[in-house]
Amino acid sequence: MRKIRTLFYCLKQGFRGTWKNRVYSLASAGTITACLLLLGIFYFVIANFNHAVERAESLVGFTVFFDENTTEERILEIQEEIRLRSDVAEVIYISAEEAWENYKTDSLNEELSATFGSDNPLIDSASLEVSLNDVSRQKAVVGFVESIPDVRKVNHSDSIAESFEGIKTLLWVISIGLIVILMAVAIFLIRTTISTGINVRKEEISIMSIIGATDFFIRAPFVVEGAIIGILGSILPMGILYVMYGEIVRTIKEQFESVFTSMNFIDRTEIMHQFVPLALVFSLGLGIIASHMTAKRQIRKIELQH
Amino acid sequence: MAADFDINREMSKIEAPVISFEHVSKEYQKGIAAIEDINIRIYKGEFVFIVGNSGSGKSTLIRLMLKEILPSKGKVFVAGREIGRLRKFQVGKYRRSIGVVFQDFRLLKDRNVYDNVAFAQQVVEAPARLIKRQVPKMLSLVGLIDKAKSFPNELSGGQQQRVALARALVNNPVILLADEPTGNLDPKNSWEIMSLLEDINKRGTTVVVVTHNQEIVDRMQKRVITLKNGRVISDEEKGRYRYAKN
Numbered sequence: 001m002r003k004i005r006t007l008f009y010c011l012k013q014g015f016r017g018t019w020k021n022r023v024y025s026l027a028s029a030g031t032i033t034a035c036l037l038l039l040g041i042f043y044f045v046i047a048n049f050n051h052a053v054e055r056a057e058s059l060v061g062f063t064v065f066f067d068e069n070t071t072e073e074r075i076l077e078i079q080e081e082i083r084l085r086s087d088v089a090e091v092i093y094i095s096a097e098e099a100w101e102n103y104k105t106d107s108l109n110e111e112l113s114a115t116f117g118s119d120n121p122l123i124d125s126a127s128l129e130v131s132l133n134d135v136s137r138q139k140a141v142v143g144f145v146e147s148i149p150d151v152r153k154v155n156h157s158d159s160i161a162e163s164f165e166g167i168k169t170l171l172w173v174i175s176i177g178l179i180v181i182l183m184a185v186a187i188f189l190i191r192t193t194i195s196t197g198i199n200v201r202k203e204e205i206s207i208m209s210i211i212g213a214t215d216f217f218i219r220a221p222f223v224v225e226g227a228i229i230g231i232l233g234s235i236l237p238m239g240i241l242y243v244m245y246g247e248i249v250r251t252i253k254e255q256f257e258s259v260f261t262s263m264n265f266i267d268r269t270e271i272m273h274q275f276v277p278l279a280l281v282f283s284l285g286l287g288i289i290a291s292h293m294t295a296k297r298q299i300r301k302i303e304l305q306h
Numbered sequence: 307m308a309a310d311f312d313i314n315r316e317m318s319k320i321e322a323p324v325i326s327f328e329h330v331s332k333e334y335q336k337g338i339a340a341i342e343d344i345n346i347r348i349y350k351g352e353f354v355f356i357v358g359n360s361g362s363g364k365s366t367l368i369r370l371m372l373k374e375i376l377p378s379k380g381k382v383f384v385a386g387r388e389i390g391r392l393r394k395f396q397v398g399k400y401r402r403s404i405g406v407v408f409q410d411f412r413l414l415k416d417r418n419v420y421d422n423v424a425f426a427q428q429v430v431e432a433p434a435r436l437i438k439r440q441v442p443k444m445l446s447l448v449g450l451i452d453k454a455k456s457f458p459n460e461l462s463g464g465q466q467q468r469v470a471l472a473r474a475l476v477n478n479p480v481i482l483l484a485d486e487p488t489g490n491l492d493p494k495n496s497w498e499i500m501s502l503l504e505d506i507n508k509r510g511t512t513v514v515v516v517t518h519n520q521e522i523v524d525r526m527q528k529r530v531i532t533l534k535n536g537r538v539i540s541d542e543e544k545g546r547y548r549y550a551k552n
Contacts, residue, residue, distance in 0.1 A: 006431050207412055210372060212402035212477070213429035214395070303374065 006217065014224025017197045024193035025229055031189050032233025032283050035182040039282065040241040042175030043275055049168065051266050061131035062138070064145055065153045068124050078148055079128050085144070087137040092129045099125045136165055183286065190229060190290035194222050198298040209303050219295045226291025227284055234283035242272055323347040323383075324481060324512050325371065330380035331536075332366050340366045341536040344380070348514060350480075353507045355523050356516045357547055358533035364516045366536075368485050371514075372404065373397055384481070402430050405474030405482040405511075409489035411466040413458040419445065419469050420454040426473045444472040448502060464495025471502060475511075482506060484515045488522065496522060523547040 018025045064082075066075055076093065083091045094102070100122045104113045130145070132138060142154050198205065208218050249265045325348040332340045341363035348354050356364050369375045370382050373389050381388050384400070392400055413422050423444055427437045445451045448468040458466055467487060474482060484503060488496035500522050507513040517523060523530055523546065530545030531538060540548055 005434070009428065203412065204414055207414070207425075208429045210374075210401060210406055211426045211429055211473075212398045212400070214398040217398075217429060217431070 006220075010217075010220035010224055013221030014228060017201075017221055017225045018228045020200065021193055021197045021225075024189070024196050025225070025232070028186065028189040028193045028229045029233035031182065031186040032230060032286060033236050035179060035186055035286075036234055036237035036279050036283060037240065038178050038182060039175070040237055040275060040279065042171065042178075043278070044241070044245055044271060046168070046171050046175070047271055047274065048266055049171065051264065053168070061129060062142060062145075063155045064128040064130060064151055065155070066124075066126060067150050067152045070126075070150045072126065074150055075126055075128065078150065081148065082128065082130060082141075082145060085141065087133050087141055089131045089133045091131075094127045094129060096120055096123050096126045099127065186233075186286055187290045190226055190287060191294045193229065194226060194291045194294040195298055197222060197225060198295065198302070202302055205299055205302050209299075215299075218299055219292070222295035223288055223292050226287035226289075228287070229291075230283040230285070230287025231280075233287070234279050238272075238276060238279055241275070242268065245271065324350045324352075324385055325514070326383040327367070327370075328381045328383070330370065330377045330382060332363075332370065332375065333378045339378075339536050341533075344536075344538060346531060346538065346541070348512060350512055351507070351510055353504065353513045353526075353528045354515070355526075355528055355530045355545075355547075356514065356533065357518070357523060357530060361535075362533040363536040364533055365485065367533075368406075368483055368514075368516060371481075371483060372401060372406065398430075402477050403480050405477070405479035407467065407470045407474050407482070407484045407487050409486035411458070411463075411470045411490075413466055413469055413473075415458050418455050418457050419450060419461070422458070422469055423472045423476050426476050430477060432477075440476050441472075444476045447475070447505075448472045462495065463491050464498055467491060467495070467499050468502065471499070471506075475506065479511065481512045481514065484513065484517075486516055486518065488517065488519050493521070500526065520547040 064078070066078075072095070079091050079093050082088055097120065100120045103122065130141070132141060145151060146154050205218055246268050249268070252265075325346070327344045327346040330344040331342045334340055344363075344367070346367075356367060358364050366375070370377060371384065371389075373392060376390050381390060383389070384404075389400065414425060417425065420441055423441045424437050427440060432440075442451060442454070445454055448471050450465060450468055450472065453461065453465065458469070461469065467490075471487075482503070487499055487503070491499065496519060503513050503515065504526070527544045529543050530540070530547065532540040532545075532548045
């Protein structure tokens with residue numbers, strides 16, 4: 001009962017402090033809003049990029065060719081050996097006949113095909129097409145396959161895998177850098193807000209301390225104030241991002257259909273489900289930690305002054 | 307985990323003294339002592355004046371008793387327990403057993419008389435029904451029950467000091483510290499406050515008053531401890547004011 005009463009007291013004082021200090025509180029919430037907007041934009045870009053990479057990863061793979069006279073039985077053995085790896089998604093066996101049929105369909109006209117009769121110029125071109133679970137594992141898997149006896153050649157492209165990783169890293173570095181700068185601004189403003197609130201209530205705090213209030217009781221209303229600032233700062237960007245994401249995805253699909261024909265965006269509800277908890281943890285955490293640290297230091301100063 | 311400090315429990319174990327300074331010195335700056343080698347014993351139920359000129363160390367004694375500062379040397383005991391050894395989380399509970407009034411009253415200007423007194427109970431998380439019972443009782447004791455809804459700026463200096471007294475007493479302290487309680491009051495109001503302090507003392511509370519008011523000290527005939535340059539120069543039962551000039 002006592003704890004509940006104390007909780008209500010702290011909440012009431014926290015709301016009262018936020019209202020009394022509304023200009024600073026709004027400025028601090030505004031910086032958190034800016035932080036979250038940036039975080040959201042980068043999160044959406046990176047999440048969609050990852051989504052696209054995941055799709056591409058299922059397409060990116062390599063082809064394995066074998067030494068002359070390698071039997072089909074041996075090739076199937078190697079197929080099983082590769083398939084057992086956890087980083088391999090799928091291994092498809094393309095027999096010499098299938099390879100020739102595919103080549104004929106894709107690259108030769110009927111007249112030219114007919115000149116070959118029943119000959120198969122690709123008699124030694126049976127192959128395995130390997131696709132991966134994780135594009136970054138390509139090098140390792142290729143190395144493994146190349147070491148298998150009877151494997152003649154592995155056709156692969158490192159550059160696709162490497163460029164995907166490179167872009168992802170660059171995006172993360174830019175976003176983290178910007179977020180760190182904005183976080184520093186937000187912390188500074190929250191500290192100013194809480195310090196102003198504490199200065200206004202300096203007399204009250206010194207009386208509370210002398211009368212025998214606990215540190216928690218004195219500090220908690222200011223931490224509540226920080227949490228309110230955090231929540232206030234997160235409402236607007238979540239709304240903006242929700243609307244903005246839908247509009248941007250729709251515009252891209254309409255305006256750049258030919259370029260992004262194969263681009264598959266994450267559903268708006270799904271991406272918001274991922275982002276909202278992240279945004280709340282970020283803004284609440286920022287508000288609570290910054291206000292707690294400021295309150296602790298400022299209140300100690302007041303206690304020493306009196 | 308150490309148990310909470312309960313002054314009533316501690317006091318029941320001992321006879322006296324309730325406050326004890328043992329060879330206490332305090333230096334705010336290295337080499338400059340605010341008080342030096344102070345030895346004072348104040349017993350339960352006593353009424354004690356601490357007098358001395360500005361800078362003699364009177365306020366330092368009050369701050370040491372409240373554990374706002376720690377001695378540079380020596381030990382301060384309250385109810386037999388060395389308060390320097392109290393852990394941070396025990397300090398709040400300890401201070402609830404000490405009522406304090408100041409020269410400048412230190413009332414909350416945006417709250418009425420009732421709320422100022424109730425505030426002292428709210429911050430120690432007292433139950434609402436206890437607050438409803440205690441606050442009017444204290445306001446009656448200081449003669450301000452009819453001013454419960456007034457704000458501090460609507461009251462005279464004497465009335466404001468009486469509100470501060472009600473606030474200091476509402477949590478039933480064992481010790482009452484008054485730092486220049488009549489410093490901002492005219493003689494009539496000063497006597498009213500002193501007479502209230504005497505009443506409170508008669509109810510069993512140990513009262514320690516830091517003052518400059520010679521007339522009050524001389525007429526009340528209580529124990530008087532005189533400080534000069536941070537040292538005790540006299541400690542007399544039923545003493546008189548000795549203004550110790552530098």
